[in-house]
Amino acid sequence: MPDSTDVIVVGAGLAGLVAATELTNAGRHVRVLEQEPEQNLGGQAFWSFGGLFFVDSPEQRRMGVHDSHALALADWMGTAAFDRPEDHWPRRWAEAYVDFAAGEKRAWLHAMGMRWFPVVGWAERGGYGAIGHGNSVPRFHVTWGTGPGVLEPFVRRAREAVAKGLLRFDFRHRVDELIVENGAVVGVRGTRLVD
Ligand SMILES: Cc1cc2nc3c(=O)[nH]c(=O)nc-3n(C[C@H](O)[C@H](O)[C@H](O)COP(=O)(O)OP(=O)(O)OC[C@H]3O[C@@H](n4cnc5c(N)ncnc54)[C@H](O)[C@@H]3O)c2cc1C
Numbered sequence: 001m002p003d004s005t006d007v008i009v010v011g012a013g014l015a016g017l018v019a020a021t022e023l024t025n026a027g028r029h030v031r032v033l034e035q036e037p038e039q040n041l042g043g044q045a046f047w048s049f050g051g052l053f054f055v056d057s058p059e060q061r062r063m064g065v066h067d068s069h070a071l072a073l074a075d076w077m078g079t080a081a082f083d084r085p086e087d088h089w090p091r092r093w094a095e096a097y098v099d100f101a102a103g104e105k106r107a108w109l110h111a112m113g114m115r116w117f118p119v120v121g122w123a124e125r126g127g128y129g130a131i132g133h134g135n136s137v138p139r140f141h142v143t144w145g146t147g148p149g150v151l152e153p154f155v156r157r158a159r160e161a162v163a164k165g166l167l168r169f170d171f172r173h174r175v176d177e178l179i180v181e182n183g184a185v186v187g188v189r190g191t192r193l194v195d
Contacts, residue, residue, distance in 0.1 A: 005030070006023070009031070012034035012042070012171075013042065013044060014045035020032050020158060024157070024158075024164075027166070030161070030166065030167050031168045031169075033174075033175055034172075035172065041169075042147075049147065050146040052105075052141045052150070053140070055071075055139065059120050071137065072101065073095065075134065075136050077091075112153035112157075114150070117143075120139065121140035122137075122139075174192075175189070177190070
């Protein structure tokens with residue numbers, strides 16, 4: 001890798017695009033390695049329904065849905081039933097994600113131009129109670145433009161970062177191995193694929 005690369009991101013799905021564009025917004029030089037060709041930019045999110053998990057949103061309140069951070073966390077814990085030592089980090093991630101979904105998530109995406117259908121759906125409905133499986137209230141906020149509408153701001157920011165020389169995509173580059181030194185990942189090894 002050239003010395004100018006601060007961070008390598010593996011995969012140009014939604015997670016990779018969000019990570020890469022947050023990093024380039026902070027001035028880092030990023031290289032994204034993606035095993036598929038450029039037509040696959042955005043990964044699964046392109047084909048998705050674009051239903052986003054928000055907690056206590058204006059759309060829910062307008063529909064008379066009473067949601068809260070505590071209820072969403074209870075729903076998640078009731079569904080996941082974290083009870084093993086190795087559940088520590090998944091539990092911490094769930095707590096952080098509920099904080100995000102009840103906090104800055106909607107405003108952050110709204111500021112990038114994303115908008116949602118006024119009717120909130122009730123996906124992963126489960127057993128209708130906060131101690132059982134699933135969402136006990138509707139939380140599925142479908143994005144205008146569905147999956148491509150979710151990707152649009154991140155693809156736009158990625159293209160801007162490419163134009164500024166902060167971001168480079170390498171398609172048809174498959175990562176096969178993480179290089180670990182002294183307990184830290186310092187690079188990757190992989191294969192250039194041919195079409
Ligand atoms: C039809 C459908 C509908 C959906 N609807 C919704 C919905 O409404 N709401 C919702 O929240 N979720 C939905 N989802 C799920 C959601 O789309 C995914 O969870 C999300 O897009 C995953 O993003 P990701 O970046 O983590 O993974 P991916 O999109 O899978 O991206 C991973 C990328 O990494 C690349 N990659 C993998 N391994 C390597 C490697 N070794 N080297 C280089 N590149 C590699 C892959 O080629 C891929 O491009 C839906 C999914 C589908 C398929």
